[in-house]
Amino acid sequence: MYGDIDQYESEVPSSPATSSDNIKLLTQCCGHKGFDKKVWEATNITKGENPSITFKYHSSDGEEGYPGDVSVTATNTLTLSTIMRFDMEAVPNKPTPISLAQHIYWNLAGHNSGNVLDHSIQIRANHVTPVDQNPIPTGEIMPVKDTPLISLLRRG
Known part of the structure; x- marks a missing residue:
């Protein structure tokens, strides 16, 4: 953490x-x-x-x-x-x-079962916290509605 x-x-x-x-x-x-x-x-x-x-x-x-x-x-x-x-x-x-x-970070297939690059996850989020160029959170709470993030967060 x-x-x-x-x-x-x-x-x-x-x-x-x-x-x-x-x-x-x-x-x-x-x-x-x-x-x-x-x-x-x-x-x-x-x-x-x-x-x-x-x-x-x-x-x-x-x-x-x-x-x-x-x-x-x-x-x-x-x-x-x-x-x-x-x-x-x-x-x-x-x-x-x-x-x-x-x-x-979770390996959903279990410990030592390979990498996680083929995994998919669905995150039910209405908002995200954008980052700046450093990448440090800006403090903004940004809605994902009507942004490209909505399809990224909800694909599964």
Whole structure:
């Protein structure tokens, strides 16, 4: 899990920190060793009608150049037979830029069964978040109706 941070020094003016790349305006994937490359602790496993698993990671003050300790949790829940819910939370102890994103990649044929290039997926989305040239989300919530995206998102 990771996100993209754009112009974070201007958002946290009291922080002398810069990202691990020393790039002041753009940081992707939380630096060289982002959250996606960390070992997370499985802290809660729930079985039953809505099984779930919660993972936790603690980011220490100064990790990858970011200020503050941050406790991060990610919970994956099967809410119905075909629905998976992702809940993420980050709690810092001082102002710091945080932008969590879910980037799970699934091989629907199973582990070690080949690549995913022939897979198709249907995403029932009414809106998307466009990116700029970097590619960083612009903050706009754009409807997909009457755009070429509608056929891309709904093909299956």
